[in-house]
Amino acid sequence: MYRAAGRLKILQQHLDRPPAAITASCTSAQSVTPCFTVPLRYTLDNDLLLPEQRHFYEENGFLLIRDLVSAEDIDRFRAEFERICRREVQVPGLVVMRDVAIAKSEFVPDQKAITKVQDFQEDPELFHYCQLPQILKYVECFTGPNIMAMHTMLINKPPDAGKKTSRHPMHQDLHYFPFRPADRIVCAWTALERVDRSNGCLVILPGSHKGTLQEHDYPNWEGGVNKMYHGIRNYHTDHPRVHVVMEKGDTVFFHPLLIHGSGMNQTEGFRKAISCHYASADCYYIDVKGTTQENIEKEVQEIAARKYALDTSIKFQDTWAMRGRLVQGERTSL
Numbered sequence: 001m002y003r004a005a006g007r008l009k010i011l012q013q014h015l016d017r018p019p020a021a022i023t024a025s026c027t028s029a030q031s032v033t034p035c036f037t038v039p040l041r042y043t044l045d046n047d048l049l050l051p052e053q054r055h056f057y058e059e060n061g062f063l064l065i066r067d068l069v070s071a072e073d074i075d076r077f078r079a080e081f082e083r084i085c086r087r088e089v090q091v092p093g094l095v096v097m098r099d100v101a102i103a104k105s106e107f108v109p110d111q112k113a114i115t116k117v118q119d120f121q122e123d124p125e126l127f128h129y130c131q132l133p134q135i136l137k138y139v140e141c142f143t144g145p146n147i148m149a150m151h152t153m154l155i156n157k158p159p160d161a162g163k164k165t166s167r168h169p170m171h172q173d174l175h176y177f178p179f180r181p182a183d184r185i186v187c188a189w190t191a192l193e194r195v196d197r198s199n200g201c202l203v204i205l206p207g208s209h210k211g212t213l214q215e216h217d218y219p220n221w222e223g224g225v226n227k228m229y230h231g232i233r234n235y236h237t238d239h240p241r242v243h244v245v246m247e248k249g250d251t252v253f254f255h256p257l258l259i260h261g262s263g264m265n266q267t268e269g270f271r272k273a274i275s276c277h278y279a280s281a282d283c284y285y286i287d288v289k290g291t292t293q294e295n296i297e298k299e300v301q302e303i304a305a306r307k308y309a310l311d312t313s314i315k316f317q318d319t320w321a322m323r324g325r326l327v328q329g330e331r332t333s334l
């Protein structure tokens, strides 16, 4: 417990730093070990990350970079999201999600009606985020030089309607991905405004990326759960947890096995963030039959079959191959 508390304190110091200080301190419980002697598994050699930053990601499974995306770009993403809400633009392949609390109510062309847009790879305005050179520079430290943008989201977490459905249960993103290796996948998540505990910031379990993929299923929430919002039932509730408070433009990069979620939005505002999951173009698809991922495979296949009027013979891997876009380097297996 003492070690856990000490580690959490160091993490908080890292997160509380002012915007200019983006370096992470060595956070390992074995902090007497010099950073450069620790074997590195999750990060690649490059000229960008400082040894302390590499060590921080290795130990904690995430890295927060302050002020990475400009206010001008953020305004551009927000403006496009509003156009989508007003139905002024139609984006091929875009998945529009409404919180389960309002899913059956009448659609109004306003940001209030849309909780999340997903798969915006055909929208040049939003996809600009996935191609930002300053994001890709960091991504390359985890994926290597050949980079695919695999999954895109703009999340507009609504003020909670009183049923706590605006929460996102604790999960590992790898649950959704039929490609590997996990260490060459990373998520970039950028705050489009200040996010803190009041509007439902990300909550993470530092170091959990060192574990294995856990079984996921729908949480038993009284007020309802959003479609496909699977969570881990039995994670250790005494594991240190960090609320990632971020300012507009701050970006967190995290490993797909890192256990994370987000809290309820207790404000009147719509909490916005944009994200992209990247993978090395050298990753390969796996068959998830017989694994804990079978349940999400089935759901995705059913939705894809309905959406594209196909039978359920559509493969889980195909739904990902349709989404993936090369953003740097040369295409290989994905």
Ligand SMILES: CCCCCCCCCC(=O)SCCNC(=O)CCNC(=O)[C@H](O)C(C)(C)COP(=O)(O)OP(=O)(O)OC[C@H]1O[C@@H](n2cnc3c(N)ncnc32)[C@H](O)[C@@H]1OP(=O)(O)O
Residues within 6 Å of the ligand: 095, 096, 097, 098, 099, 100, 103, 104, 116, 118, 151, 173, 176, 225, 226, 227, 228, 229, 230, 300, 303
């Ligand atoms: C696909 C894999 C994603 C990989 C993610 C990578 C890791 C990131 C971690 C996550 O973000 S986990 C969550 C990922 N999943 C989503 O974000 C959900 C994406 N949303 C959707 O696919 C669609 O919004 C959905 C299929 C749920 C509904 O879209 P539709 O265009 O089919 O909506 P429609 O209005 O026609 O409603 C169809 C049915 O779904 C119901 N529905 C709509 N929104 C819902 C909702 N939010 N929750 C539950 N049910 C919902 C709706 O009431 C209706 O029910 P009935 O058939 O009984 O009438």
Ligand SMILES: O=C(O)CCC(=O)C(=O)O
Residues within 6 Å of the ligand: 153, 155, 157, 168, 173, 200, 201, 260, 261, 262, 273
């Ligand atoms: O933005 C959020 O509230 C949570 C996002 C998240 O955990 C995810 O999409 O994996």
